[in-house]
Amino acid sequence: MITRAQFLSLLGTSISGLLLSPGKLFADRNAEALAAKLFGSNFIWGAATGAYQIEGAFNVDGKGLSIWDDFSHTKRKIKDRSDGDVSCDFYHKYREDLALLKSLNFGAFRFSIAWSRILPEGTGTINRKGIDFYNQIIDTCLELGIEPWICLYHWDLPQTLEEKGGWANREVVNWFSEYSRICTLHFGDRVKNWMVLNEPLSFTSLGYLAGIHAPGYKSINKFLASVHHAALCQSAGGRIIRENVKQANIGTTFSCSWIDVKKSKPKFHKASERLDALINRLFIEPVLGLGYPTDTLPFLKKMEKFIQPGDLEKLKFDFDFIGLQNYFRIIGKPSLIPFIRAKNDKPDYNDVQFTDMGWEVYPEGIFKILQRFAKYPVKEFMISENGAAFYDNVTGENVHDPMRVQYFQQYLSQILKAKQNGIPVNGYFAWTFIDNFEWAEGYKMRYGIVYNDIQNQKRIVKDSGLWFQSFLSQ
Ligand code: GCO
Numbered sequence: 001m002i003t004r005a006q007f008l009s010l011l012g013t014s015i016s017g018l019l020l021s022p023g024k025l026f027a028d029r030n031a032e033a034l035a036a037k038l039f040g041s042n043f044i045w046g047a048a049t050g051a052y053q054i055e056g057a058f059n060v061d062g063k064g065l066s067i068w069d070d071f072s073h074t075k076r077k078i079k080d081r082s083d084g085d086v087s088c089d090f091y092h093k094y095r096e097d098l099a100l101l102k103s104l105n106f107g108a109f110r111f112s113i114a115w116s117r118i119l120p121e122g123t124g125t126i127n128r129k130g131i132d133f134y135n136q137i138i139d140t141c142l143e144l145g146i147e148p149w150i151c152l153y154h155w156d157l158p159q160t161l162e163e164k165g166g167w168a169n170r171e172v173v174n175w176f177s178e179y180s181r182i183c184t185l186h187f188g189d190r191v192k193n194w195m196v197l198n199e200p201l202s203f204t205s206l207g208y209l210a211g212i213h214a215p216g217y218k219s220i221n222k223f224l225a226s227v228h229h230a231a232l233c234q235s236a237g238g239r240i241i242r243e244n245v246k247q248a249n250i251g252t253t254f255s256c257s258w259i260d261v262k263k264s265k266p267k268f269h270k271a272s273e274r275l276d277a278l279i280n281r282l283f284i285e286p287v288l289g290l291g292y293p294t295d296t297l298p299f300l301k302k303m304e305k306f307i308q309p310g311d312l313e314k315l316k317f318d319f320d321f322i323g324l325q326n327y328f329r330i331i332g333k334p335s336l337i338p339f340i341r342a343k344n345d346k347p348d349y350n351d352v353q354f355t356d357m358g359w360e361v362y363p364e365g366i367f368k369i370l371q372r373f374a375k376y377p378v379k380e381f382m383i384s385e386n387g388a389a390f391y392d393n394v395t396g397e398n399v400h401d402p403m404r405v406q407y408f409q410q411y412l413s414q415i416l417k418a419k420q421n422g423i424p425v426n427g428y429f430a431w432t433f434i435d436n437f438e439w440a441e442g443y444k445m446r447y448g449i450v451y452n453d454i455q456n457q458k459r460i461v462k463d464s465g466l467w468f469q470s471f472l473s474q
Pocket of ligand 1: 050053198199202255325385431438447
């Protein structure tokens with residue numbers, strides 16, 4: 001089985017960094033000048049999470065199973081043989097966790113709703129206890145003065161719907177619409193900030209093409225069908241939120257990477273353009289009425305069989321913001337990989353730092369990607385995820401994570417630069433609040449600004465969390 005890090009090493013970055021990591025610490029010239037107030041008083045500062053990654057309570061209080069329950073319970077799918085059954089037990093510990101988030105001076109909490117907690121069968125009967133749970137999360141946030149940001153879908157499709165074809169079945173547009181309607185009608189009185197999908201390219205490609213995430217298929221047809229259906233859900237979800245939530249602030253999130261070229265030769269440029277079309281353009285362009293980037297990526301023409309008359313119109317939606325999630329850059333070069341015929345290469349220089357995922361630390365990438373997306377007619381950007389997995393050194397009650405502190409400082413300096421250059425980037429969500437279940441990687445990859453010991457659920461605020469606490473207090 002290849003891992004997500006390895007799959008992304010084909011399209012994303014190199015895993016050779018695993019050998020170098022935990023790596024060197026580079027002096028950050030801009031960090032001293034960095035202050036939260038420079039971002040402006042309306043800038044949103046939040047921490048992001050995903051339901052399956054933190055909640056646990058996988059079969060409690062009427063919750064139905066999701067594709068991730070099924071996948072993680074299947075042998076050899078998760079690297080450390082773990083699952084999200086208990087995870088951070090956020091389901092039971094949310095009060096103290098949210099109080100902790102508040103103590104770190106964050107003003108926003110991004111969380112997702114587990115579809116099968118609300119609709120155990122995916123559609124039909126509503127599970128009242130599921131609604132109650134998210135009501136409590138929302139109310140606790142509001143009591144604490146934290147703005148709740150809901151993401152409707154962070155990869156945990158109800159298993160019953162997967163058994164009917166999942167994202168590859170066009171019916172998913174109706175299923176997702178029903179689910180979105182229920183969420184907006186129950187939570188829209190108090191929640192104004194909504195994100196429709198989390199990284200549609202990731203869950204369609206990793207889940208239906210690479211087979212390394214749930215539901216584990218390796219099928220180009222299922223992948224292309226699920227891309228089109230996810231794109232339809234993206235805009236349908238936006239319309240439903242608009243209809244049901246007064247004064248809603250509506251967005252959706254995309255994984256994106258700055259793409260460099262390995263060599264300045266035409267075939268390298270072409271390879272990088274193909275990667276850019278797949279990674280950066282595939283989901284935003286249909287929203288803007290530009291259709292799919294078929295000219296650059298001819299294999300997308302195979303998607304035509306899933307497209308019905310009128311669909312291109314339905315793919316459009318006027319989002320209030322676009323959430324960009326950035327983790328690494330890509331250095332494109334031609335390859336024999338089917339369809340995409342391009343892959344990522346290693347950076348040329350030696351003093352490169354990599355995260356434990358093997359992802360290159362390249363802070364300028366977030367500036368460049370903001371510049372690249374700012375060419376689109378987008379009203380506002382949020383950095384809806386950014387963060388790093390590094391080995392944590394626990395000493396008693398402390399967790400020293402200098403590389404993560406520096407990572408945040410460097411990336412934030414670049415976001416500030418983008419803002420100062422007039423790019424409308426108005427929020428930042430650190431990935432992630434508490435160390436949690438990192439999909440097929442299990443618990444080994446720690447991204448949290450709060451450490452969690454899954455044996456005893458003991459939280460320790462890491463130095464990076466303390467850094468945010470002080471940074472956000474100024
Ligand atoms: C994603 C997800 C998160 C991940 C994070 C780190 O972008 O893959 O939104 O769930 O945990 O990106 O890999």
